[in-house]
Amino acid sequence: MADEATASTRPRNRRGEGARLRDDIVDAAVELLDETGSESAVSLRSVARRVGIAAPSIYRHFPDQPAIMLAVVQRAFGELETCLRDATAAAGDDDPRRRLYACCYAYLHYAREHPERYRTMFGGAWMPSLGDTSVTVQDVETLGDGCMRLLTDGLRDCVAAGISQVTNIEADSVALWLGLHGLAHQRAVTVAFPWPPDIAERVIAALAHLTSSSAPSPRS
Structure with missing residues (x-):
């Protein structure tokens, strides 16, 4: 009633x-x-x-509650993809290094600004056994594909410009994402830790195998 x-x-x-x-x-x-x-x-x-x-x-x-959560997570990934795309475009076409850093900074910014959504996107606590819900394996496997493509494209542009020594773009793009995700997660769950002020730059430069050069300052 x-x-x-x-x-x-x-x-x-x-x-x-x-x-x-x-x-x-x-x-x-x-x-x-x-x-x-x-x-x-x-x-x-x-x-x-x-x-x-x-x-x-x-x-x-x-049809069920997990289907609602799937829609929530899909929307969040769409928001994240838009943030990455906009940041990359705003960095301009002249410097692939700057575009890659802008994309990575935007990733970390989204995680910091939307901690609940970000945790749900990757936490998986909302996901029951796939046999007990309308959500399919393909639904889950395709989450975040657009975001990963943007990171991969940014890394590929750096390789093409000769400023990255990556030899396996797809594998190293995953490594770069893992580094960003790990940093975002630890920043969220660690109450007190003396993070080096340039820790993001160090993670990005190391995992993207960038040649030595000063990193662009984050815009956020």
Whole structure:
């Protein structure tokens, strides 16, 4: 009865506006995650209450709770990809080193500004056994593909310009991502540690096998 009463607070969508309700559901899930920092707070009932609909209405768009979380994570990866792309473009076309650093700094900035989303993107706590949910192996395997391509392209440009000694671009792109992810994670979970002020530059330069040169200063 409570769900029905709550549902009455939201106007019924007009024909063709089902996509708006889907977006509202994902918006509500993201808000709950940001506010609580816990995937467990994102339940069908809590999302329905936040949107103002009856919980069964969610099933028209999401067959189960993991499907909602998948949409949340997909949106977060889309946000991250946009940040990386925008930062790379803003760095200009003249210096591939600057573009790569800009891309990496943007990655670390997103992780710092959205800790709950970032942890969920890579934590996997929201993911049950794939046999018990509508989420597929392909859904999970393709998460973050666009972000990885941008890092790989940045590294490839540095190799082409002769400022990186990488010999296996795909493998070293993964190594670079692991370094960024490790730094982002440790910064988030370590309450007190005397991080060197240039630790990001050191990680990027080492894992990208860049030739000696001063690193561009981070823009964030």
